[in-house]
Amino acid sequence: MEFTALNIVIYAAFCLCLGSAMTAYVVRTPKYEEYTWRKEAHQFLDIPFNESTPLGFHSGMSQCPNCHNKLKAYDLIPIFSYLITKGQCRYCHTKISIKYPLTELACLLSCLPLLMINLPLAPLMITTVIITTLIGISIIDWQHQWIPDHASLLILGLGLTLNLLLSEVALYQSVLGMLIGYLLIVSIRQIYLTLRKIEAIGLGDAKLLAALGAWQGLENLFYILFFASILGVLYAILNKQGRHQSMAFGPFLCASAFMTYFKTYLIY
Incomplete structure (x- = not known):
């Protein structure tokens, strides 16, 4: 498949969006799975369990982990939103981990070489x-x-x-x-x-x-x-x-x- 400059830009945007989804996955999934394991252990031992359910990867809109404000579309633009807000939450100004844009960038840089294979x-x-x-x-x-x-x-x-x-x-x-x-x-x-x-x-x-x-x-x-x-x-x-x-x-x-x-x- 031959790529024009526009196609390359669209593919790069696609990779960044996948990277953005992956940041949510790596943050939410361990917390949700560990919560599930603790819940099952408490149920097996017949011990009360009162922890609130954390967000799973497929549940709930993106939100700030500190103030829990729902993030708007312009807060979720891969890499650029982080740069525009100087690495801070737009609402509570808490520092956002650098791992978010780095994961997005890693996904982009890892996938761009695929364009040279002509798949x-x-x-x-x-x-x-x-x-x-x-x-x-x-x-x-x-x-x-x-x-x-x-x-x-x-x-x-x-x-x-x-x-x-x-x-x-x-x-x-x-x-x-x-x-x-x-x-x-x-x-x-x-x-x-x-x-x-x-x-x-x-x-x-x-x-x-x-x-x-x-x-x-x-x-x-x-x-x-x-x-x-x-x-x-x-x-x-x-x-x-x-x-x-x-x-x-x-x-x-x-x-x-x-x-x-x-x-x-x-x-x-």
């Missing part, structure tokens, strides 16, 4: 959503050491759909990548549980690798796991991470998948 429109849109979702997963796992199942499931479904659009061979590789990706992590986890009685890696990482395998197929699956392992080891060494300290592996899987994807389509 058809449908694969371009699907891949754009996959990459922005990977950014959201990375942020949540880095901050909370937890990967939302529905985010991995979204990537898995989009990955299968993308390869279905390409060919039967691509779909076959996609299904194999999904199955083997999941079994690889589960096997590593089970070995550690059996031999050392520790949970070396979580099932969230298994689901994420299955989703990445569905997206990039069996051929790239081992590159993703290899590069992610190298990145994880380098991070642990540079930060003097102890062997018994937990560390989020999801961001390294996402970064590795990003590298592998563009290595495949831009270098070769």
